[in-house]
Amino acid sequence: MGPLRRLVPALALVCTVGLVAPASPVTAADPRPGAAGIGDPYFPLDGNGGIDVLHYDIQVAYDLAAGRLRGDTRVTLRATRALTRFNLDLLLPVQSVRIDGAPVAFRKPDQHELQVTPAAPLRKGQTVQVAVAYDGHPAPITYAGEQNWIADEHEVVAMNQPHMAPWWFPANDHPRDRARFDVRISVPSGLDVVGNGTLVGRTVAGPLATTHWRSAEPMASYLAFFAAGSFRTASGTHRGLPWYVAVSERLDPAQQSRAMRLMKQTPAITAWLTRRLGRYPFSSTGGLTTALPVGFALENQTRPTYPVLDHGGTSTVVHEMAHQWFGNSVTVRGWRDIWLNEGPATFFEVLWAEKHGGPSGREWLDRAYRDLRANDYFWRVRIHDPGPGHLFDVPIYQRGAMTMQALRSRIGGRDFNRLLRTWVRTHRGGTGTTRQFVALAERVSGEELGRFFRAWLRAPRPPARTRANGL
Numbered sequence: 098m099g100p101l102r103r104l105v106p107a108l109a110l111v112c113t114v115g116l117v118a119p120a121s122p123v124t125a126a127d128p129r130p131g132a133a134g135i136g137d138p139y140f141p142l143d144g145n146g147g148i149d150v151l152h153y154d155i156q157v158a159y160d161l162a163a164g165r166l167r168g169d170t171r172v173t174l175r176a177t178r179a180l181t182r183f184n185l186d187l188l189l190p191v192q193s194v195r196i197d198g199a200p201v202a203f204r205k206p207d208q209h210e211l212q213v214t215p216a217a218p219l220r221k222g223q224t225v226q227v228a229v230a231y232d233g234h235p236a237p238i239t240y241a242g243e244q245n246w247i248a249d250e251h252e253v254v255a256m257n258q259p260h261m262a263p264w265w266f267p268a269n270d271h272p273r274d275r276a277r278f279d280v281r282i283s284v285p286s287g288l289d290v291v292g293n294g295t296l297v298g299r300t301v302a303g304p305l306a307t308t309h310w311r312s313a314e315p316m317a318s319y320l321a322f323f324a325a326g327s328f329r330t331a332s333g334t335h336r337g338l339p340w341y342v343a344v345s346e347r348l349d350p351a352q353q354s355r356a357m358r359l360m361k362q363t364p365a366i367t368a369w370l371t372r373r374l375g376r377y378p379f380s381s382t383g384g385l386t387t388a389l390p391v392g393f394a395l396e397n398q399t400r401p402t403y404p405v406l407d408h409g410g411t412s413t414v415v416h417e418m419a420h421q422w423f424g425n426s427v428t429v430r431g432w433r434d435i436w437l438n439e440g441p442a443t444f445f446e447v448l449w450a451e452k453h454g455g456p457s458g459r460e461w462l463d464r465a466y467r468d469l470r471a472n473d474y475f476w477r478v479r480i481h482d483p484g485p486g487h488l489f490d491v492p493i494y495q496r497g498a499m500t501m502q503a504l505r506s507r508i509g510g511r512d513f514n515r516l517l518r519t520w521v522r523t524h525r526g527g528t529g530t531t532r533q534f535v536a537l538a539e540r541v542s543g544e545e546l547g548r549f550f551r552a553w554l555r556a557p558r559p560p561a562r563t564r565a566n567g568l
């Protein structure tokens with residue numbers, strides 16, 4: 098998520114720990130119900146047990162005037178153990194569920210969970226296609242203290258973190274399970290639709306047009322997005338990489354021009370990051386500026402979304418594009434590791450400034466450290482495990498970026514660059530944890546860094562001003 102954070106703090110999390118099925122000694126060959134959660138203690142109902150989604154084929158018709166969403170989505174999934182039943186995450190009312198074309202039993206034990214019972218248990222390794230028909234109004238729905246649907250009668254943009262998918266499609270909603278996506282959105286034919294990846298085509302039938310976007314590379318469910326409205330678009334290819342950008346025509350003409358100039362910086366910023374980090378992980382790039390009052394930017398895969406940015410725009414694009422490596426290609430294993438997304442993304446804003454006439458990273462760190470009082474709340478947030486209500490607090494970004502610059506000062510620029518490149522290469526398409534990052538930093542630098550990372554990530558006080566702490 099971008100430097101502009103959500104304006105309303107997330108509400109306290111409702112404790113739902115008791116709903117997750119306990120571990121059991123039975124083997125994966127004995128059919129049993131899949132758990133209601135994937136096992137992330139921050140959000141016990143997020144994701145599900147026993148399934149691995151391979152592909153989402155999302156078909157959604159959205160009525161902007163009525164705020165009503167009708168969906169018919171096919172989820173191709175593989176059973177990772179023998180299952181008598183399994184769950185998907187979906188907040189909308191469900192009409193029917195079919196497996197490989199045949200109707201099956203389902204229920205909604207609570208608002209977030211869709212429980213599906215196949216006619217016969219699924220074998221471990223069996224792949225099935227689950228078709229879910231659903232229909233409802235996403236805007237009033239609240240989950241985990243979040244009311245995430247952003248729309249008016251002219252424009253809609255499905256963007257949020259850590260939760261967005263269950264407001265518009267049934268998902269195994271956790272970054273641990275990535276899948277490929279085909280997304281078809283039907284809206285009145287006068288409107289445009291923008292999504293992740295590559296535009297496959299657009300067909301008009303009566304008053305509606307259906308636009309089809311495809312994500313060729315696997316994607317976490319929270320990074321899947323669509324926007325519908327009236328957009329100015331531009332596209333092209335930069336150093337072999339296709340790009341596509343869009344700007345809402347609901348903005349005034351001066352804002353549109355400024356936003357389009359900013360969006361068009363994306364291909365060059367993508368190339369700048371590629372020179373530092375190695376191969377760009379996806380097959381297209383771009384961005385979208387919405388007129389809706391979203392209040393934050395988000396790193397949707399290949400196509401981040403932005404509010405109108407009056408200043409600091411380039412820096413925000415650098416941040417969201419850095420997330421394509423840190424957060425999208427290498428996802429967090431659990432949400433407690435969120436600093437591994439936001440720390441590097443914010444650090445690349447610092448590096449961009451350093452390379453474009455601003456203060457050096459060292460100067461930036463020195464000033465940031467001096468400007469913070471020792472007893473500030475900032476230092477009490479333990480960014481290695483901040484708690485579900487603090488995922489997007491300022492220290493996750495700022496202390497995270499300070500940790501990166503301090504590490505750069507401590508182990509030297511050459512080892513630091515090698516660490517980042519090795520991290521994104523070896524974890525590409527997978528997950529990463531803080532423990533793994535620390536281990537790799539020690540391996541690459543040949544230094545013992547336990548005390549360094551304890552001081553920066555875990556201690557509820559400022560790190561001492563020492564060379565060992567990179568200060």
Ligand SMILES: [Zn+2]
Nearest residue numbers: 098099439442
């Ligand atoms: Zn971010």
